[in-house]
Amino acid sequence: MSIRPASRLIPEHVPTPAFVIEEHVLRHNLSILKRVREATGCKMFQALKTWATWELFPIVREYLDGTEVSSLNEARLGYDEFNHNVHMYAPAYKDEEFADILKYCSTIIFNSFGQWKKFKPQVEAFEKETGQKRECGLRINPEHTGKNEHGGLWSPCAPGSRLGIRISEFETALAADPHALDGISGFHFHIFFDKQLPDLADALPVIEEKFGKYFAEMQWINFGGGQQITNDEYDVEGLITLITEFQKKHGVVAHLEPGAATVKLVGALVASVLDIVHRDDVPYKIAVLDMSFNAHTPDFLLSPDLDMPIRGARIVRTASDITQDEHAYQLAGGTCVTGDKLAQFHIFDQPLKHGDRIVMEDGIQYNMVQCTMFNGVQHPAIYFLKETGEMHLIRRFTYDDFRARMG
């Protein structure tokens, strides 16, 4: 087991709000992913939907094979800034974008036989014209939800999901056209969010039972993301064994698309306390911060049951569990939206005061990529804390950035 190193961030040194990415933790996470790659021969692609600080791609490139993208913009970013090994999946493609998608992506994964049939002639024409090969795949939906937390919000296989082809549709399509898989070299499934190895081990037999008989015709199977591979307790050796056996059994190369695993705890979102609001109708105080949960951490509003780990604080879920002598706070954003606050309460050792730093410890994944400038709230700057201890400012956002988005 490889223990993730501690943060070296000194929050008082950071002008807020800011995302701070720490090189030594990033390299730690990436080295675990690289170990899995090297031990198994599988391929790994950084999911840009989770994190896409392109200035740091040269570091990520030392460890991973390429990028996993879901839009033309991400495809271009991966192609321009990472390398030309760009793997794209989107629920549907736009006619007017597909020529560029073919230009930027080495692999294109389709969500339905309808999409595949529609774009197949364009793929073939591109290959003929340019002499460049494009791998094509289909996303399958094994209807395996496992433990279905967060009301199914993050489960791509929950009933009614638009993502992936279910086995009944798959077999109907093949019965109608026995050549429907001609030109398809792989399958893709993405069924997890923040899961451990046993969840993958439980899911694979379900997937094999439904789709396994078609694997022999494939060259690769993409396992998607959602595995906490870099967490201290994750069974990395077990994953290596599982991938090795799977690849041998089916004669395929496994592809993995880690997103969160790359940036898990590699950096914080740091904010400052602007004011403390005292209310006599609740047993906690409200700390108003110079950031916004709406604008900077939208997943936490979508799923109020997600915990926001804060340095130096513990979480209490219900106000009735707060005792009188505790320094209990609800953290709230600085916008004028009523709901711009966390659903949970944080208990600090000391009372908070104006200017105190609040360090949201797992601040990078899915936050940087989803940030908006809602309410004109100051967009967090991006800093890179190098292994040498030097703090490098990657980007500070200005009024011009806000203005440019509005017209």
Ligand SMILES: Cc1ncc(COP(=O)(O)O)c(C=O)c1O
């Ligand atoms: C298709 C696909 N691949 C990879 C990922 C990355 O998942 P994670 O960041 O949980 O590892 C996602 C996340 O939604 C996804 O939809």
